[in-house]
Amino acid sequence: MKSISENSLLAKQNYLIPITKRPEICFVRGEGDYLYDQNDKRYLDWIQGWAVNTLGHSPQVMQKTLMHQAALLINPGPAFYNQPMLELAELLCENSKFDEVFFTNSGAEANEGAIKLARKWGQKNKQGAFKVITFDHSFHGRTLATMSATGKKTFAPLFEPKVSGFTKVAYNDLTATEAAIDDQTVAIMLELIQGEAGVIPADLAFVAGLNTLCRKHNLLLIADEVQTGIGRTGNLFAYQQFQAEPHIMTLGKGLGGGVPIAAMMIGKAVSCFDHGDQGGTYNGNPLMCAVSAAVVQEVLAEGFLNQVHRVSRYFCKQLELLTEEFELGAIRGEGLLLAINTGQFSAPSIVEHAREAGLLLNAPRDDSLRFMPALTLTEERVDEGIALLAEVLRTIQGDD
Structure with missing residues (x-):
């Protein structure tokens, strides 16, 4: 060129x-x-x-995988299974605590899906509960809902009115977190290490407390691992290091090693989307899934x-x-x-x-x-x- x-x-x-x-x-x-x-x-x-x-x-492993998969199949469409999609889903589930995966194109889209799933779960299992507790200085993406969930002060005045239903509290403050829970609360969403805030880790005692709060109040714990997932912290997933017990985990960034792919992972107990609730033109694209699988396999080597x-x-x-x-x-x-x-x-x-x-x-x-x-x-x-x-x-x- x-x-x-x-x-x-x-x-x-x-x-x-x-x-x-x-x-x-x-x-x-x-x-x-x-x-x-x-x-x-x-x-x-x-x-x-x-x-x-x-x-x-x-x-080299990404170059070879891209060339090989591009010669086989690039895009059959999201309404059909494809082999790399199925193989990557199995690889991720077999190496985590989760049972099911929904592939997206960006971490923000994965977080958006997590918020939607939590609200759907609240409709079905918790009398319409919809509020999500998030934390000051957090970052969850740039869609309207994920900006609403984000705790960056500079986001607060932008694009009003934003999506309602997000309660922000101080990070690593378990007392404030419990005080924010009410009958309409369905989930707590956090980064185990706040990246955009300056690489601020969660306290282990705080994470243990969140596990307890979620059990006590029948809440979902959402781990945003868009930045920390796929080996970044030295474990395949940060929740393993922090002894978190998330019901939903989101991945992005390192999952593709440079190509656009992200994912929302869940346990079967919270799987509640009806057909048509979620989708996306390029979700589970075989070219991206094949490359992602190659990256994950390298990390697991x-x-x-x-x-x-x-x-x-x-x-x-x-x-x-x-x-x-x-x-x-x-x-x-x-x-x-x-x-x-x-x-x-x-x-x-x-x-x-x-x-x-x-x-x-x-x-x-x-x-x-x-x-x-x-x-x-x-x-x-x-x-x-x-x-x-x-x-x-x-x-x-x-x-x-």
Whole structure:
């Protein structure tokens, strides 16, 4: 493919609806831990599509699976079974506590389905209960219902009137959560690690308390694992680490390793959709399901998750050394979903300087950096990135 010149890039971007501020670069290829822009400049990527690229950029297993499945069947339509759909459903259920899967195209769509299922269950089993308790600073997506469920303050004034029926309480506050339950409450929905809030884990005691509250009040527990699922935290699913007992789990991002697929998983006890209640043109698409199955099988391969834990521990040790040198703050997270407080440094400024230096980072808050590298990250690549980050911090110190 012909590379894009600087002038051409500037001209072509005007055809896009502006929804976010983007730097004046265009990525044209990726390989493992690296992205390359239109000038063939290389960047070590510790964002990986926002925790999406489970195996890094363009891994061979995904390339081969895409080519193989594309030659067989791309889209029979959602009203028919296809082999990759069935095989991926079995793979996910056999390796989780859940019995059934509904495939979607995005995490927001999966969360939307979870909300719809909970409300349908409430109609059938709890006298029409429909309210869902969610948490401050949470993020569940950008559809109208999932924005309504989200606890980001910046979402509050947007697109009013939003969908009603969401009660937001403080994260990790069990007393406030129980106080919010009433006769119309049907579910509690949470991220076990709040990613967009700055990688804030749930307390184990809080999760245990939610399990108890759901049993006591006949509520459904919905685990939004769009960001934490498929090995990101070092287990296949975060609910296993946090000892959560969800009735519904949503997946996305890492499930496809870079292709658009997500899922809602449920136990048979809460399966209550009637025919026609749920659907979608591309749901269960065989091309996406085949690739997803290949990604999940890689994550399930012997030693893969042990490597995630091992590199995570090494990464945290190197971040601790940075903390000592530059007086940074707390390190948070599990597996390869990590964050660090930046102390006196502006996190957005670090992101900009790092990008110029060839390191891609994310700042979910003004005082936090979030690290979401490929799960295939090695200690060597950790050293490379830490060295770049240290040089960036020294440069910013010198500028001050």
